Amino acid sequence: xxxxxxxxxxxxxxxxxxxxxxxxxxxxxxxxxxxxxxxxxxxxxxxxxxxxxxxxxxxxxxxxxxxxxxxxxxxxxxxxxxxxxxxxxxxxxxxxxxxxxxxxxxxxxxxxxxxxxxxxxxxxxxxxxxxxxxxxxxxxxxxxxxxxxxxxxxxxxxxxxxxxxxxxxxxxxxxxxxxxxxxxxxxxxxxxxxxxxxxxxxxxxxxxxxxxxxxxxxxxxxxxxxxxxxxxxxxxxxxxxxxxxxxxxxxxxxxxxxxxxxxxxxxxxxxxxxxxxxxxxxxxxxxxxxxxxxxxxxxxxxxxxxxxxxxxxxxxxxxxxxxxxxxxxxxxxxxxxxxxxxxxxxxxxxxxxxxxxxxxxxxxxxxxxxxxxxxxxxxxxxxxxxxxxxxxxxxxxxxxxxxxxxxxxxxxxxxxxxxxxxxxxxxxxxxxxxxxxxxxxxxxxxxxxxxxxxxxxxxxxxxxxxxxxxxxxxxxxxxxxxxxxxxxxxxxxxxxxxxxxxxxxxxxxxxxxxxxxxxxxxxxxxxxxxxxxxxxxxxxxxxxxxxxxxxxxxxxxxxxxxxxxxxxxxxxxxxxxxxxxxxxxxxxxxxxxxxxxxxxxxxxxxxxxxxxxxxxxxxxxxxxxxxxxxxxxxxxxxxxxxxxxxxx
Numbered sequence: 001x002x003x004x005x006x007x008x009x010x011x012x013x014x015x016x017x018x019x020x021x022x023x024x025x026x027x028x029x030x031x032x033x034x035x036x037x038x039x040x041x042x043x044x045x046x047x048x049x050x051x052x053x054x055x056x057x058x059x060x061x062x063x064x065x066x067x068x069x070x071x072x073x074x075x076x077x078x079x080x081x082x083x084x085x086x087x088x089x090x091x092x093x094x095x096x097x098x099x100x101x102x103x104x105x106x107x108x109x110x111x112x113x114x115x116x117x118x119x120x121x122x123x124x125x126x127x128x129x130x131x132x133x134x135x136x137x138x139x140x141x142x143x144x145x146x147x148x149x150x151x152x153x154x155x156x157x158x159x160x161x162x163x164x165x166x167x168x169x170x171x172x173x174x175x176x177x178x179x180x181x182x183x184x185x186x187x188x189x190x191x192x193x194x195x196x197x198x199x200x201x202x203x204x205x206x207x208x209x210x211x212x213x214x215x216x217x218x219x220x221x222x223x224x225x226x227x228x229x230x231x232x233x234x235x236x237x238x239x240x241x242x243x244x245x246x247x248x249x250x251x252x253x254x255x256x257x258x259x260x261x262x263x264x265x266x267x268x269x270x271x272x273x274x275x276x277x278x279x280x281x282x283x284x285x286x287x288x289x290x291x292x293x294x295x296x297x298x299x300x301x302x303x304x305x306x307x308x309x310x311x312x313x314x315x316x317x318x319x320x321x322x323x324x325x326x327x328x329x330x331x332x333x334x335x336x337x338x339x340x341x342x343x344x345x346x347x348x349x350x351x352x353x354x355x356x357x358x359x360x361x362x363x364x365x366x367x368x369x370x371x372x373x374x375x376x377x378x379x380x381x382x383x384x385x386x387x388x389x390x391x392x393x394x395x396x397x398x399x400x401x402x403x404x405x406x407x408x409x410x411x412x413x414x415x416x417x418x419x420x421x422x423x424x425x426x427x428x429x430x431x432x433x434x435x436x437x438x439x440x441x442x443x444x445x446x447x448x449x450x451x452x453x454x455x456x457x458x459x460x461x462x463x464x465x466x467x468x469x470x471x472x473x474x475x476x477x478x479x480x481x482x483x484x485x486x487x488x489x490x491x492x493x494x495x496x497x498x499x500x501x502x503x504x505x506x507x508x509x510x511x512x513x514x515x516x517x518x519x520x521x522x523x524x525x526x527x528x529x530x531x532x533x534x535x536x537x538x539x540x541x542x543x544x545x546x547x548x549x550x551x552x553x554x555x556x557x558x559x560x561x562x563x564x565x566x567x568x569x570x571x572x573x574x575x576x577x578x579x580x581x582x583x584x585x586x587x588x589x590x591x592x593x594x595x596x597x598x599x600x601x602x603x604x605x606x607x608x609x610x611x612x613x614x615x616x617x618x619x620x621x622x623x624x625x626x627x628x629x630x631x632x633x634x635x636x637x638x639x640x641x642x643x644x645x646x647x648x
Contacts, residue, residue, distance in 0.1 A: 002434060002435070004432035004433055004434050005398055005399070005411070005432075005433045005434065005435055006407075006408070006409065006410065006411065006432060006433040007432045007433075008410065008429060008430055008431070008432070009408075012410075012429060012430070013429075013430045016299050016430050017295050017296055017299050017300075017301070018036070018039075018296040018297065018299065018428060018429065018430060019430055021039075021053075021057050021296055022036065022039050024053070024057065025039065025042070025053060029049060029053065030046075030049075036428060036430060036431060036440070037510060039443065040440065040441060040443060040510075043443040043444045044445070044446040044468060047069075047070060047073070047444060047468065047469075047470075048069045048070050048073070050443070050444050051069060051070075051081070051082075051288065051444060051471060052069055054288055054291065054292050054296075054443075054444070055082075055288060057295070057296075058288070058291040058292070058295055058325070059095075060087070060092060060287060060288060060291065061087060061088075061091055061092050061095060062085050062086060062087040063086045063088075063257045064084065064085055064086035064087075064257070065084075065085060066082040066083060066084050066260070067083050067084030067085075068082075068083050068084070069081065069082060070469075071083055073468075073469060074496075075469070075496065076468075076469050076473070076491065076496050076497065076498060077469075077473060077483065077486060077487070077491070079469035079473075080261070081260055081261070081284065081285060081469075081471045082260040082284055082471075083259075083260070085259070085260050085284070086257040086258060086259065087257065087258070087260065087283065087284060087287075088160070088161060088163075088255035088256055088257055088283070089160045089264045089283035089284075090124070090157045090158070090160040090161035090253070090255060091161065091253075091255040092287055092325050093157060093321070093322065093324040093325045094117075094120070094121050094124060094157065094161075094253070094324070095325065095327075096117040096324075096327045097117055097118050097121045098116070098117050098118060099116045099117070099118060100116060100117055100302075100327065100329070101114055101115070101116055101117075101329045102115050102116060102117040102119075102120045102324060102329065102330065103115045103120060103150045103153060103329070103330050103332060104305075104329060104330070104332065104352055105148075105149050105150045105332045105333075105334070106331065106332070106333050106334075106348050106352070107197060107333070107334050107335055108197055108198070108199075108200075108333075108334070108335025108336055108339055108340065108344065109197055109335070113150060115150055117327070120150075120153075120154070120157075120324075121253070122251055123154050123247065124154050124157045124158050124161065124253060125250045125252055125253045126247035126248050126249060126250050126251075127154050127155060127157075127158035127246075127247050128157075128158040128159075128161045128162050128250070128253055128254075129247075129248040129250035130158075130246050130247050130248050131158055131159065131162060131164065131189060132162060133248070134188070134189055134220065134221045135188065135220065136159070136162060136164050136188055136189055137162075137163075137164070138162065138163030138164065138256055138258070139163065139164065139165065139263070140164045140165070140187075140188045140189075141164065141165045141166075141167060141185045141186065141187040141188060141266065142155065142159040142164050142165070142166055142167075142187055142188065142189045142190075142191065143166075143167050143168065143169075143182045143185070143187035143189070143190050143191070143219075144156070144166065144167070144168035144169075144190075144191045144192070144312060145168070145169060145171055145173075145178060145190065145191070145192040145193075145205065145209065145212075146171060146191060146192060146193060146225070146312050147170075147171050147193060147196040147227065147311070147312065147334040148310065148311060148312055148317065148332045148333060148334045149193070149225065149227065149332060149334060150332060151191070151193075151243060152168065152191075152312050152332075153321055153324075153330075153332070155191045155223075156168070156321065160264045160283070161253050161254075161255050161256070162254075162256055163256035163258050163262065165185075165263045165264060165265065165266055165280075166264060166265055166266075167181070167182070167185055167187065167265065167266040167267070168312040168313060168317075169181050169182070169268070169312070169313040169607075170311040170312060170313035170314075170607045170608075171192070171193065171195075171196050171203070171205050172196075172198070172203070172311075172607060172632065173313070173607060173629060174208065174629050175208050175211040175212055177607075177627075177629030177630060178208070178212045179212060179215055179216065180275050180276055180627060180629060180630075181268050181276055181278070182212070182216060183215065183216060184275075184276075184278050184478055184479060185266050185278055185478055186216075186218035187216075187218060187219060188218060188219065188221070189219065189220065189221045189222075189223065190209070190212075190213075190216075190221070190222050190223070191222075191223045191225070192205055192206075192209050192222065192223070192224055192225070193205055193224070193225045193226070193227040193228065194206050194224055194225070194226055194227060194228045194229060194232035194234075195227060195228025195229070196227060196228065196334060197228070197334070197335055198335055198339075199335075199336040199338075199339045200336075200339055200340065202228050203228075204228065205228070206224070206232065206233075206234070206236075206237065209222070209237060210236060210237060213237065213238065219239075220239060221239050221241070222234075222237055222238070222239055222240040222241070223240070223241055223242075223243055223246045224237070224240055224241070224242055224243065225242075225243040226242065226243070258283060259284075260282065260283065260284030260285070261282035261283070261284060261285065261475050262282060262283050262284075263280045263281070263282060263283075263475055264281060264282065264283045264286060265280070265281040265286065265318060265421065266278050266279065266280050266281075266478060267279045267281065267315060267318070267418045267421060268313075268418070269418065269419075270606050270608075270610070270612075270630055275626070275627060276627070276630065277477055277485060277489065278477060278478030278479065279418060279419060279474045279477060279478075280474055280475045280476050280477065280478055281421045281472065281474060281475060282475040284471065285470075285471035285472040285473065285475075286318070286322070286421055286422075286472055287322065287325070288471050288472075289421070289422040289470070289471055289472035290318075290319055290322035290325070290421075290422060291322065291325055291326070292442070292443060292444065293319070293422060293426060293442065294306075294319075294322060294323055294325075294326055295326055296443060297412070297423075297426045297427055297428055297429075297440075297442065297443070298356060298385060298387065298412070298426075298427060298429075299385065299410075299429040300323055300326045300328055300356060301326065301328065302326060302327040302328060303328075303355075304326075304328045304329070304355045304356055305328065305329045305330075305331055305352055305353050305354045305355050305356070305382070306320065306323045306329070306330055306331065306354075306355070306356045306358075307320075307330075307331035307333070307348075307349070307352075307354045307356065307357050307358060308320040308358030308359070308387075309333060309337055309345060309359045309360070309363060310358070310608075311607065311608065313607055313608060314418075314608040314609075315416075315417070315418045316358065316389065318421055319421070319422065320358070331348070331352055331354055333345070333348065337359075337363055337366075338366070338370065342367070342370040342371075342372050343372050343374060343377060343378070345357075345359070346372070346374035346377070346378045346380070346405075347378060349374075349378065349380055349383060350378040350379050350380060353381075353382045354380075354382065354383060355382045355383060355384055355385070356383075356384070356385045356386075356387065357383060357385070357386045357387070358386070358387040358388075358389075359386070359387075359388060360388065360389060360390035360391065360609055361388045361389070361391045361392060361393040361394070361397060361413070362390060362391060362546075362609055362611075363609075364388060364393070364397045364400065364401060365394070365397050365539060365546070366546075367400075368396075368397065368400040368404070369545060369567075372404070373404045374404065374405050374406075375404055375405055375406060375407075376404075380405070380406060383405075383406055383409065384408075384409060384410065385409065385410045385411075385412060385427070385429070386401060386405070386406075386409055386410075386411050386412070387412045387413075387414055387426075387427060388411070388412070388413045388414070389413070389414045389416075389423075390608070390610055391516075391532075391610060391611070392413070392436075392513075392514045392515065392516065392532040392535075393411075393413040393436070394436065394532070394535065394536040394539070394540075395435035395436040395536065396536065396539075396540045398411055398413075398433070398435045398436065399435065410427060410429050410433065411427075412426055412427020412428075412433075412438075412439060413426075413427070413437070413438045413439075413514075414426035414427060414438065415438055415502065415514050416442075417500065419474065419489070419490070419500070420470070420472050420473065420474075421472055422442075423442050423445075424441065424442055424445050424447050424464065424466065424500065424502075425438040425439075425440065425441050425442060425445075425447065425511075425512045425514075426438065426439070426440070426442055427439045427440070428440045432509075434507070434509055434511060436536075437507055437509065437511035437512065437513055438511050438512045438513075438514065439511050440510055440511055440512075441510075441512065444470060444471075445466060445470055446466055446467045446468035446470075447464065447465070447466050447512075448464075448465055448466075448467055448506070449461070449462040449463065449464060449465070449504055449505060449506045449512075450462050450463050450465050450494065450497075451463075454494055454497075457505070457506070458506045459505065459506070459508065460505060461503055461504065461505045461513075461515055461528070461530060462503070462504070462505070463493070463494075463499055463500075463502075463503070463504075463518055464499075464500045464501075464502040464503070464504040464512075464514075464518075465494060465497050465498060465499050465500065466497070466498040466500065467497050467498075473498070474486065501517055501518050501519055502514055502515075502516075502517060502518060503515040503516055503517065503518040503521050503528070503530045514532065515530020515531070515532045515533060516530045516531040516532045516613075517531075517613070517614075519614065520550070520613040520614060520617070522549070522550075522551040522558065522560055523551060523558045524551070524557065524558050524559060524560055524591050525557065525591060529560075529591060529592055531549050531613060533588050533592060534547075534549045534560070534562065534584060534588070534592055534594070535547055535549065536587075537583050537584045537587045537588060537592075538562065538564065538580060538583070538584065541579070541580065541583065542567070543567055543570045543576060544564050544565070544566065544567070544580075545565045545566060545567055546564075546565050546603050546611075547562060547563060547564045547565070547603070548562075548563045548600075548603050548604075548611050548613060548616060549561065549562045549563070549594065549613070550563075550613050550616050550617040550620065551617065552595075552596075552617075552620055552621070552646060553621065554595075559594075559595035559596070560592070560593070560594040560595055560596075561594060561595065561596045561598065561620070561646065562580070562594035562596070562597045562598070563598050563599075563600045563603070563616070563640070564580075564597065564598070564599055564600070565599075565600060565601070565602065565603055566599055572597065572598075577597045580594075580597055581593050581594070581597070596645055596646065598643060598645050598646075600636075600639040600640065601636075601639055602633060602636035602639060603636065604616060604631055604633055604634065604636040604637050605631065605632050605633065605636075606630055606631060606632060607630065607631070607632045609632070612631060615628075615631070615637060616637070616640050619637050619640045619641055620640055620641075620643070620646055625637060
């Protein structure tokens, strides 16, 4: 058994929220629940007992108690949670109304703004009243084309407080990308900034908004938040008002009391293989799942400053915002993670006292490549947890965190998705951290690893599945009245079992290793290989900035093709190719060794920063990529088209 990178101290275990929760369960509900492993088993074996305990522990507010915790509990999809209860999502996030800081906004140009919980409540009240005056009713959609600012949070809370549905996408989407999303859901109100800043550039948003509005007749009101300039010209935008002029002077909120599964969010699949699927999430399921993950697994407390480096088009923004229900301070950042200096996020972490720092695995890998060493340059005295998601966190990146950021920190790699707006596997402040592993499966999430025949595996890679319903399953897909798209997305391979599409392994510690997307796994000679196994070896070489690996159909088999983006001034010569192959062969197996290694100028990725293996695989096979507007850098795909190296 490998040694852990980190082990929690007795004090940390004693003081953790999840320890208090376990002690309560053992004393009041289930005496045999004596440790974290027993707590997990109990949570998945007795969901009708577990989830009400989470509800009570996290203090969820409802105007009417439920009639039944779980109906049709053996059916996926089709299970119904907390039937009969009435609540409001925003009311739970605005349960505090005091002078503690709720939101801090920081921008890459040095901007800073802060709101107390009392100020946040009042601004939400003014926005909610304005939305009602605009004719927004329960079930209507409000869309945000917004950077990660406090006004975005206010608009979302105002929307959900009146029973309307919030949907947002990142402001770096093009016109078609916005229409592919908002065109399906037909919002009544659109909230936008006039522009945003990124990597010392100011990008205009209003020109694209004009293009969007030409083909989005459902929008009756546009609300513009000044950001790129102090007084933007909105005269050419129909039915537009500036944010300050739009909000009313209302000071109280009438929270609509709605069913547990009433829609609050519409989110979108990546859309790289077609028009994005519109995934609808419900109020109660999102709330209870987020509170379980934030309060228990992340150990979030009222005194914490919680940060996640995210855009408003990534589900981690929705996850971050739920931290308001705990009463913590949320740090919102907009801009480049490496501008004006490579350590900008750690500078902010020091200045704002961030205690829980969330980011992507790719950011941590890039920070190491940029030789960012926060431990020696910044006083991160309050930092106790780092969470990482978006792609597998390689062991080398985990070692970097402990070497260069903080030796005494809970490094929690987490994995879930937009599909469930939450996690299947994540951290636990009372468990050790092992390199390359996610610490544990989420409480209440009956996660298993299966082979192609539906048999559970341990210690071997297979499909990540969830064999029992959970509250944050999508309520439905938009424009999918028969549920066909919903069923095809998750339940086609294993009936009545959620297949998530991750290739993973359950470890001896009870943790998980994620190898990548199962639909992107390589299959040379009929043996399935996770792409993360290759990335781990390649990207530790100093000459390689990042890489992408796909399988190419070749002579009735599949051969492994590795694309590499090189550090400036480096050439991909035979010596480097040979070193790459030897590294992969010695650290994995001969089957992992790529048949071709090709240098490219750029690696295509989605707007949320994930590399797009499937899009590249389609390009090299001459198949269309149906929705390039989902990509942050669609022009990068041209590097992969008609490569002569792939024809021999």
